[in-house]
Amino acid sequence: xTDLQSKYSKLxxxxxxxxAQNQVLKKAVVDEQSSCNSLKDxxxxxxxxxxxxxxEMDSLSFRNQxxxxxxxxxxxxxxxxxxxxxxxxxxxxxxxxxxxxAQSVFDEDLHKKIQExxxxxxxxxxxxxxxxxxxAQLSSRLQQxxxxxxxxxxxxxxxxxxxxxxxxxxQEDKATLEVKLQTLEREARDCRVRTEECQQQLRxxxxxxxxxxxxxxxxxxxxxxxxxxQLSDYNSLNVPAHNRRHQLRAREVAAQALVFLQNLVSAxxxxxxxxxxxxxxxxxxxxxxxxxAVNQKFSQYLHENASYLRQLEEDLLQxxxxxxxxxxxxxxxxxxxxxxxSSFSAYSSFLQKILPYQLKSLEEECESPLCxxxxxxxxRQLQTDMQKLTAxxxxxxxxxxxxxxxxxxxxxxxxxxxxxxxxxxxVCLHGLHDCSSELWKHYSQKASLEQDLPAATQKFCTTxxxxxxxxxxxxxxxxxxxxxxxxxxxFLTSCAGYSPSGxxxxxxxxxxxxQSKRRAAAYISSVRQARAESVPYGEALANRHIxxxxxxxxxxxxxxxxxxxxxISRLEQEKEHWLLEAQLAQVRLQKESARIAQxxxxxxxxxxxxxxxxxxxxxxxxxxxAESxxxxxxAExxxxxxxxxxxxxxxxxxxxxxxDSREQLIKTHYMSRVSELTTQLQICDSKAVHFHAxxxxxxxxxxxxxxxxxxxxxxxxxxxxxxxRLQDELSTTKRSYEDQLSMMSDHLCSMNETLSQxxxxxxxxxxxxxxxxxxxxxx
Numbered sequence: 001x002t003d004l005q006s007k008y009s010k011l012x013x014x015x016x017x018x019x020a021q022n023q024v025l026k027k028a029v030v031d032e033q034s035s036c037n038s039l040k041d042x043x044x045x046x047x048x049x050x051x052x053x054x055x056e057m058d059s060l061s062f063r064n065q066x067x068x069x070x071x072x073x074x075x076x077x078x079x080x081x082x083x084x085x086x087x088x089x090x091x092x093x094x095x096x097x098x099x100x101x102a103q104s105v106f107d108e109d110l111h112k113k114i115q116e117x118x119x120x121x122x123x124x125x126x127x128x129x130x131x132x133x134x135x136a137q138l139s140s141r142l143q144q145x146x147x148x149x150x151x152x153x154x155x156x157x158x159x160x161x162x163x164x165x166x167x168x169x170x171q172e173d174k175a176t177l178e179v180k181l182q183t184l185e186r187e188a189r190d191c192r193v194r195t196e197e198c199q200q201q202l203r204x205x206x207x208x209x210x211x212x213x214x215x216x217x218x219x220x221x222x223x224x225x226x227x228x229x230q231l232s233d234y235n236s237l238n239v240p241a242h243n244r245r246h247q248l249r250a251r252e253v254a255a256q257a258l259v260f261l262q263n264l265v266s267a268x269x270x271x272x273x274x275x276x277x278x279x280x281x282x283x284x285x286x287x288x289x290x291x292x293a294v295n296q297k298f299s300q301y302l303h304e305n306a307s308y309l310r311q312l313e314e315d316l317l318q319x320x321x322x323x324x325x326x327x328x329x330x331x332x333x334x335x336x337x338x339x340x341x342s343s344f345s346a347y348s349s350f351l352q353k354i355l356p357y358q359l360k361s362l363e364e365e366c367e368s369p370l371c372x373x374x375x376x377x378x379x380r381q382l383q384t385d386m387q388k389l390t391a392x393x394x395x396x397x398x399x400x401x402x403x404x405x406x407x408x409x410x411x412x413x414x415x416x417x418x419x420x421x422x423x424x425x426x427v428c429l430h431g432l433h434d435c436s437s438e439l440w441k442h443y444s445q446k447a448s449l450e451q452d453l454p455a456a457t458q459k460f461c462t463t464x465x466x467x468x469x470x471x472x473x474x475x476x477x478x479x480x481x482x483x484x485x486x487x488x489x490x491f492l493t494s495c496a497g498y499s500p501s502g503x504x505x506x507x508x509x510x511x512x513x514x515q516s517k518r519r520a521a522a523y524i525s526s527v528r529q530a531r532a533e534s535v536p537y538g539e540a541l542a543n544r545h546i547x548x549x550x551x552x553x554x555x556x557x558x559x560x561x562x563x564x565x566x567x568i569s570r571l572e573q574e575k576e577h578w579l580l581e582a583q584l585a586q587v588r589l590q591k592e593s594a595r596i597a598q599x600x601x602x603x604x605x606x607x608x609x610x611x612x613x614x615x616x617x618x619x620x621x622x623x624x625x626a627e628s629x630x631x632x633x634x635a636e637x638x639x640x641x642x643x644x645x646x647x648x649x650x651x652x653x654x655x656x657x658x659x660d661s662r663e664q665l666i667k668t669h670y671m672s673r674v675s676e677l678t679t680q681l682q683i684c685d686s687k688a689v690h691f692h693a694x695x696x697x698x699x700x701x702x703x704x705x706x707x708x709x710x711x712x713x714x715x716x717x718x719x720x721x722x723x724x725r726l727q728d729e730l731s732t733t734k735r736s737y738e739d740q741l742s743m744m745s746d747h748l749c750s751m752n753e754t755l756s757q758x759x760x761x762x763x764x765x766x767x768x769x770x771x772x773x774x775x776x777x778x779x
Contacts, residue, residue, distance in 0.1 A: 270470035
């Protein structure tokens, strides 16, 4: 019901958002339409003003024509007056003076009219140019507004379609939710009815239980002779009950704690290992020059971190394995908790041992010439953080040791004290998380500053990144462990109910509880076993005869099987013997064939060759004893009948030689086989060592390649982003330059036109002025 209501509220919120957006878009479209209408009205007004200006231009042109006609008339009158003046020259000087004055008046009037005409013409050109510019601007603005209105209309149509679709889906969802609401209401009514029935049954059972309790209490008061719960000596003899649910919960909590501790151990291992690697690199590189004695000792101690942390993890694993379903888990019965406490104390002592060297190493970094003031302040903060981290581990060690005291019988911890110890452990874990987070924050700031150093190599930067990742893992694992311990604090501080009333639980009592549990389970299983059905006497006799016959046949078959197995083993031995004999016979055959070939060669050779064989037979270094006898007999008996008697001594010597060489052949065969196997084993060992070293190197290379691939991928992404940004900037600047060039070209064209028109007007005025001057001179 809550999920449906949340979904319905989300849909209503989305609908209200879309409705508000639709209203905003409608308002924007209305505003654009009103602005478009206002621009149309403005355009109409500009057109009206343009018509008015055109009318004024027409009237001015008409006025100009009138003035030109008037000028022509005045010129004609001037000519007439000049002609009259010529006629009246003889009459005297006074009329000539009057004509000259009239002529000057006409010239001035003409000059004024020309200037006025020129001024009006210039104003007309400027007004026409302004009108054209305003008309172009208004047309472009109108086109832009029409395009925007079309876009807004398309968006409005799209949004209306989308909103209609969403409204339709919301209506469908509303209908389904209403149906579900009705079904849930019916189920709620049914649940109310069932709860009322359950409440009635509960009242009934409460009344029955109360009556039974009264009866039992009266029976106890009347029948029980004494109450043994008042004396602690008698209570210690009671056998506590077994709580299986508590055992399962304890095993689950131990499993989760083991997982979190493994993550914490892994983070600490990485932190110590990368710290050792950093000491070997900075402030002095051990591959180039020797590092200081403090850093050498610090690196040596850091190399020993795995022995402490692995032992800590192993002890907690054994503690988790000791918590089983068939055991009783309490502080008094957890014997492996003392081992875990000692391992944790050893690791805390290890941290205290390496703390002075770590502080000295940071001091040495501060004394380096490349260390800036910001790095010195960060190193001071790191020194404080490391001291806080070591103090947090030391404080946590003390509380873990307190918890381990009841398991060895060296101390007694009551339930309230154990609860306070668990609470303090939770506080210490939160403090450890805060210390690790502060250490990670300060170290990340220091690493960002060290990247800008000129002596920062790729290996140094990679080591810093690995250190930061290990610190981040340490922070997250410590935070998870603190949260888990806080959530499990209620279970840890709750009483398990194992200890007898008024007495403490002991390991012997736990063993007796488990023995009683196993005996009770065996008794219940024996009670629940169904008895076998009885068999009639006649059927039992018949079955007995069948059983005896089957046992006899079984014994006979077993004897046959044993005989067959013995026969098979004997045949296998004989097979191996005859295989060896066959190999020896094959070797003997090869020797005999070689010997026969030699004898045939000796028969076919001449006497000098026999003498050569005899001389060779005399030298014991090159030929064996049997072959020397054959060669001598062949040299002493050149006739063919003597050769037939020669094989008898050869056979005797060959048999003796075979008997002597048989053991030698077997020995050489097995020795060669052993030597081959040893060489193969050595080769395999060397290959395995080589492959192991090569695999480790390849794994390290692969990790470095993956890290470099990630960094290169990020750099490639940044480069692509920069390229796209620069392309956008280039396109915008190019577009703006093109627009500016087009505007400048249009402006130049308009200026050239105005200049040409002005030149034409000036030329016309000059020509008219020259013509007037010539006419005046001629007059």
